[in-house]
Amino acid sequence: MTMPTSLPVSGAVPDGPRPKRPGGGAPGSDVPPRPDLRLAGPDVGLYRRAMGRFATGVTVVTTALGGHDHAMTANAVASVSLEPLLMLCCVEQEARFHDAVLEAGVWGVNFLPAAARAEAEWLATRGRPLHGQLDRIAHTRGAVTGVPLLADALATFECRTTDSYPAGDHTIVVGQVLDVVVPDHTGDALLYYRGRYGTLA
Numbered sequence: 001m002t003m004p005t006s007l008p009v010s011g012a013v014p015d016g017p018r019p020k021r022p023g024g025g026a027p028g029s030d031v032p033p034r035p036d037l038r039l040a041g042p043d044v045g046l047y048r049r050a051m052g053r054f055a056t057g058v059t060v061v062t063t064a065l066g067g068h069d070h071a072m073t074a075n076a077v078a079s080v081s082l083e084p085l086l087m088l089c090c091v092e093q094e095a096r097f098h099d100a101v102l103e104a105g106v107w108g109v110n111f112l113p114a115a116a117r118a119e120a121e122w123l124a125t126r127g128r129p130l131h132g133q134l135d136r137i138a139h140t141r142g143a144v145t146g147v148p149l150l151a152d153a154l155a156t157f158e159c160r161t162t163d164s165y166p167a168g169d170h171t172i173v174v175g176q177v178l179d180v181v182v183p184d185h186t187g188d189a190l191l192y193y194r195g196r197y198g199t200l201a
């Protein structure tokens with residue numbers, strides 16, 4: 001794998017230590033506490049470093065609400081189920097995408113090609129202007145939901161939210177896959193590893 005030079009950028013795991021809740025399972029959890037376990041857990045920096053060694057692809061998740069498009073770089077995306085077809089995305093509660101996607105109830109997932117590194121960096125930039133954030137990125141509208149879908153994506157998915165689960169400082173958004181497009185063009189995927197973008201050699 002070649003990892004071209006790139007700027008380290010923040011991933012899905014938030015910066016800095018978070019206050020620990022005493023006793024019990026995770027906040028909001030219905031899993032019974034295990035008082036025999038050491039609950040303090042590891043340092044968040046160590047956790048971030050460890051998670052950085054889990055190589056992922058990179059996606060842009062999208063939605064549309066009130067006439068405005070929303071989009072955000074995300075790698076906490078997964079396939080959940082084949083019957084029915086379900087995907088999930090973990091969205092930080094502080095991200096502006098969070099309330100938009102929950103309110104809209106529909107969203108898109110776009111698997112990024114290696115050439116889309118600049119787009120990934122842009123759509124991970126905190127506080128970027130929301131309006132016009134997709135102006136310089138070629139995109140179409142999903143046939144079923146109307147959410148933005150990136151023209152250069154390796155594959156795109158349209159989902160409708162079926163469940164959402166608050167989980168710490170993120171919400172796990174689960175959606176039924178309503179449409180999939182696999183364009184003819186293929187190419188290398190954009191990867192994310194140890195805080196850097198890269199591609200398969």
Ligand SMILES: Cc1cc2nc3c(=O)[nH]c(=O)nc-3n(C[C@H](O)[C@H](O)[C@H](O)COP(=O)(O)O)c2cc1C
Nearest residue numbers: 012073074075076090091092095096123124126127
């Ligand atoms: C490679 C990469 C993956 C990311 N994955 C996620 C993710 O899965 N979920 C998430 O909430 N934020 C993720 N982020 C961070 C968001 O992209 C970023 O916080 C968001 O775009 C900030 O936008 P805002 O200012 O509109 O809230 C990721 C960032 C990068 C660079």
